[in-house]
Amino acid sequence: MFNFLSNKPLHDPLADPAPGAINEVKCTTCYMCACRCGIRVHLRDGALRYIDGNPNHPLNQGVICAKGASGIMKQQSPARLKQPLLRKAGSERGAGEFEPIAWERAYGLLTERLRHIRATDPKKFALFTGRDQMQALTGLFARQFGTPNYAAHGGFCSVNMAAGMIYTIGGSFWEFGGPDLDRARLFVMIGTAEDHHSNPMKIALSKFKRAGGRFISINPIRTGYSAIADEWIPIRPGTDGALFMALLHELIRTDTLDHGFLKRFTNAPQLVVLDEGEREGLFAFDPDPEKGPPGDGRHPHNKLVWDKSSGRVLNAYPEGIADGCDPALGGHYTLADGTRVAPSFQLLRERVAACSPEWAAAITGIPAERIRKLAFEMGHAALTQAFELPIPWTDAWGKLHPTTQARPLAFHAMRGLAAHSNGFQTVRALAVLMSVLGTIDAPGGFRHKAPYPRHIVPNYRAFNAPEMIQPNTPLNAAPLGFPASPDELAINPDGSPIRIDHAFSWEHPLSAHGLMHNVITNAVKGDPYRIDTLLIFMANMAWNSSMNTMAVREMLNRKDEHGEYMIPFLVVCDAFNSETVAFADLVLPDTTYLERHDVMSMLDRPISEFDGPVDSVRVPVLPRTGECRPFQEVLIELASRLQFPAFTTGEGTRKFKDYPDFVINFQPQPGIGFLMGWRGKDGSQHLRGEPNPKQWEMYAQNNCVFQYPLPEGMHYMRNWNRAYLDFAKDKGWRQKNDPVQLALYSDTLQGFRRAAQGKTTGRQPPEGLRERIATYFDPLPFWYAPLEEAAIDLQAYPLNAVTQRPMAMYHSWDSQNAWLRQIHSHNYLHVNPLTAQAAGIEDGGWCWVESRWGQVRCMLRTNEAFEPGTVWTWNAIGKADGAWQLASGADESRKGFLLNHLTSEELPFDGGSISNSDPITGQAGWYDVRVRIRPADPGEAEESFPQIKATPAPPGVRDVGERVLRYFAKGAKP
Numbered sequence: 001m002f003n004f005l006s007n008k009p010l011h012d013p014l015a016d017p018a019p020g021a022i023n024e025v026k027c028t029t030c031y032m033c034a035c036r037c038g039i040r041v042h043l044r045d046g047a048l049r050y051i052d053g054n055p056n057h058p059l060n061q062g063v064i065c066a067k068g069a070s071g072i073m074k075q076q077s078p079a080r081l082k083q084p085l086l087r088k089a090g091s092e093r094g095a096g097e098f099e100p101i102a103w104e105r106a107y108g109l110l111t112e113r114l115r116h117i118r119a120t121d122p123k124k125f126a127l128f129t130g131r132d133q134m135q136a137l138t139g140l141f142a143r144q145f146g147t148p149n150y151a152a153h154g155g156f157c158s159v160n161m162a163a164g165m166i167y168t169i170g171g172s173f174w175e176f177g178g179p180d181l182d183r184a185r186l187f188v189m190i191g192t193a194e195d196h197h198s199n200p201m202k203i204a205l206s207k208f209k210r211a212g213g214r215f216i217s218i219n220p221i222r223t224g225y226s227a228i229a230d231e232w233i234p235i236r237p238g239t240d241g242a243l244f245m246a247l248l249h250e251l252i253r254t255d256t257l258d259h260g261f262l263k264r265f266t267n268a269p270q271l272v273v274l275d276e277g278e279r280e281g282l283f284a285f286d287p288d289p290e291k292g293p294p295g296d297g298r299h300p301h302n303k304l305v306w307d308k309s310s311g312r313v314l315n316a317y318p319e320g321i322a323d324g325c326d327p328a329l330g331g332h333y334t335l336a337d338g339t340r341v342a343p344s345f346q347l348l349r350e351r352v353a354a355c356s357p358e359w360a361a362a363i364t365g366i367p368a369e370r371i372r373k374l375a376f377e378m379g380h381a382a383l384t385q386a387f388e389l390p391i392p393w394t395d396a397w398g399k400l401h402p403t404t405q406a407r408p409l410a411f412h413a414m415r416g417l418a419a420h421s422n423g424f425q426t427v428r429a430l431a432v433l434m435s436v437l438g439t440i441d442a443p444g445g446f447r448h449k450a451p452y453p454r455h456i457v458p459n460y461r462a463f464n465a466p467e468m469i470q471p472n473t474p475l476n477a478a479p480l481g482f483p484a485s486p487d488e489l490a491i492n493p494d495g496s497p498i499r500i501d502h503a504f505s506w507e508h509p510l511s512a513h514g515l516m517h518n519v520i521t522n523a524v525k526g527d528p529y530r531i532d533t534l535l536i537f538m539a540n541m542a543w544n545s546s547m548n549t550m551a552v553r554e555m556l557n558r559k560d561e562h563g564e565y566m567i568p569f570l571v572v573c574d575a576f577n578s579e580t581v582a583f584a585d586l587v588l589p590d591t592t593y594l595e596r597h598d599v600m601s602m603l604d605r606p607i608s609e610f611d612g613p614v615d616s617v618r619v620p621v622l623p624r625t626g627e628c629r630p631f632q633e634v635l636i637e638l639a640s641r642l643q644f645p646a647f648t649t650g651e652g653t654r655k656f657k658d659y660p661d662f663v664i665n666f667q668p669q670p671g672i673g674f675l676m677g678w679r680g681k682d683g684s685q686h687l688r689g690e691p692n693p694k695q696w697e698m699y700a701q702n703n704c705v706f707q708y709p710l711p712e713g714m715h716y717m718r719n720w721n722r723a724y725l726d727f728a729k730d731k732g733w734r735q736k737n738d739p740v741q742l743a744l745y746s747d748t749l750q751g752f753r754r755a756a757q758g759k760t761t762g763r764q765p766p767e768g769l770r771e772r773i774a775t776y777f778d779p780l781p782f783w784y785a786p787l788e789e790a791a792i793d794l795q796a797y798p799l800n801a802v803t804q805r806p807m808a809m810y811h812s813w814d815s816q817n818a819w820l821r822q823i824h825s826h827n828y829l830h831v832n833p834l835t836a837q838a839a840g841i842e843d844g845g846w847c848w849v850e851s852r853w854g855q856v857r858c859m860l861r862t863n864e865a866f867e868p869g870t871v872w873t874w875n876a877i878g879k880a881d882g883a884w885q886l887a888s889g890a891d892e893s894r895k896g897f898l899l900n901h902l903t904s905e906e907l908p909f910d911g912g913s914i915s916n917s918d919p920i921t922g923q924a925g926w927y928d929v930r931v932r933i934r935p936a937d938p939g940e941a942e943e944s945f946p947q948i949k950a951t952p953a954p955p956g957v958r959d960v961g962e963r964v965l966r967y968f969a970k971g972a973k974p
């Protein structure tokens, strides 16, 4: 028996645990979250023993988090799916009754079905993927299939952050840019708790704080990174835009601005037409044909400025920036033809004039004096504490800048800003705030990561031609892109949506990432049409990836008058038995990240650093489990069997043996492939070159990562840096080498607005959407209340409810993890003590949380780290009973809960309904939901509500916990 008082160790930790065993260390890339750190996987006799951070990896430099180190328990998960499954004939969806089938049968079923759809009506196939990292491949598959109905998870994640920033400064936070904490003096983090840049952010924050930097966190909740902030400023959810507008008000009022930057590098001095008529609200232009077409999102450079020195109008480039010219940022002027104009910055000045700190204080809950001081602190950091780096660079118009101007004020923001129906304009306001202080791609400010910055608007047009949906024909454009005008919307001649999720329609014109949260609802409603097959990869749509979870579960089971499911065929590809698997007609078992090849490619989502592009790979370090096959391999196989042109030779044979072969040999442009390192036949070329048959081996020998350090002269000011722009074009990262002027004023948005106002001759929105477009497509940022507020009684639902992803878990993936479950096995509703007291609920007590859309019962904890008007919880810890092979009655299902039951994917609109999303981008308004709380009755069951009946374990999935326990048994091999 174990003697608790003995000082004798259970075993000698220094002794060789398995004499004679073969110990190996293999490098690959973590996928316990989206951060993509380098890891070392330690194996004994080929079995996984231990994972640690790779010290030679540029991203995490050896740092690993709790999730990363616990990958071993994901590999051992009892919830692993191990063979293809077909729903048993006669069983109901959701019952989880399956028969195992061979891959050949699964491929046969799917190929036959997809071949028929492709030959008849390709749009009846929809491919929607969750948190995957291979959108260049999935997007290519959909395009080659010929369906526009494709998107990844961005529409319900952070498309507002991506689109709001890209349409304003040409880049965005996280993988495409971020705060330069090595040189910043003040760091303002807003709407971020713990994000996708986790370990690098922790490393950077640690250095920043040790160097004496000041860190201010603005957030309704003080969690995550905010724990080490020097100051926490609580703010009401959904009001960040009002704060930014007030900060702009203060900075402009006090003339705390980077005038030189605004005049040369932004559209602030460019003249906007004020008169009614064809060009109203658009930029004035030079009609000389040599100056190019009038300025718009695709042709941004033919604009005019008012030169204060000469008192006349000049072309913005190059005359308007010539030495001696002084473009006006304020005032009103008249052109020679009598047209009244004003610099766009004058219009911004007029816009923010009413947005005083007192105005914002009433909205945000932040005292007016604190807002004023914040504006001062920002201006002080950016302008007074500014310095120059001795790095000369030449701008796009040939001017040599002998030094590089640092602006040591850095921001970071993410989903807290994005996941609101006012998120796009809020993010625009932040980007404008960052711009007026000159912090864009400046040392100490926001810095881009290759392949960004993109053009404003990026040269990626989404598919927009319904006549191009033809049998057995690829689309003539990618399903996703960045529209620059109504002409680029995916709509039918009558203005109705082409896509099943209504993306790129008049409902959500700039929905660059699609609207995954509306796919099931729309498909079941047949709006705009019924589909046949929905293929979902790695998204838990029957649980934590859907708003209105219970309704979505019901919809997945809904049948038409003929007894056929409204979505006739549902294919789910996942590595684990999630809540969604039970609803599938066909289940395709995916591998784990340790069992497959992957690429983090410059063609979609690389892991670039500020100083140069970086891409990386995963290589298999373990054999595949059971019959699992990576989803990439499934796509290559299906594409080959269906004989997509890009996957088939001229002789009709398959072009690519498998996924690794595809990665090496597929080239969207000559010399450009999925991986940029070790190209050329012998691996001696980088960035561009012929395919190298040994490319995978070279990555595997080099920590699975390739880094290309750019020369110092290309490190900054890349929107306008001539050397960088030429280099980026040459390497295929951009189509033009034009400079990217910051769009403080968005004539692209104004183009949509004018169409809605009936002032254009081209495409115009349906009558019912005119006012919506005209209101929200404002060329200048503004704050408006989240849309849900118009649909509810604010007195009845006085609190905001928000969620965060816990540091120790990545969405639903990790509540099955035997180690991580020891940190969280259930969640609480966290509430300020004053709020709980007012509701009569004790710390630790059971309570009801109610919205207009639903209710949950859960346990409550009090803490002063929460803004009193906000209730909050961890996301995706709550589980359906028995899902993920947790034991029936596990804490996750009995005490854990989901806030998703309180959100609706639709809002009432114009006598019908419309997606509960940002009206510009379609970003899901997760954090808009308003709630009230009340104590549970003493006699009520002490368990969370709603409860879901457990479904049987699918064939091949192990009994609960057995394998995990055996892992610890002495001498046993996992």
Ligand code: SF4
Residues within 6 Å of the ligand: 030, 031, 032, 033, 034, 035, 036, 037, 060, 063, 064, 065, 066, 067, 068, 069, 198, 199
């Ligand atoms: S931060 Fe994410 S990618 Fe990095 S080690 Fe942790 S789980 Fe893995």
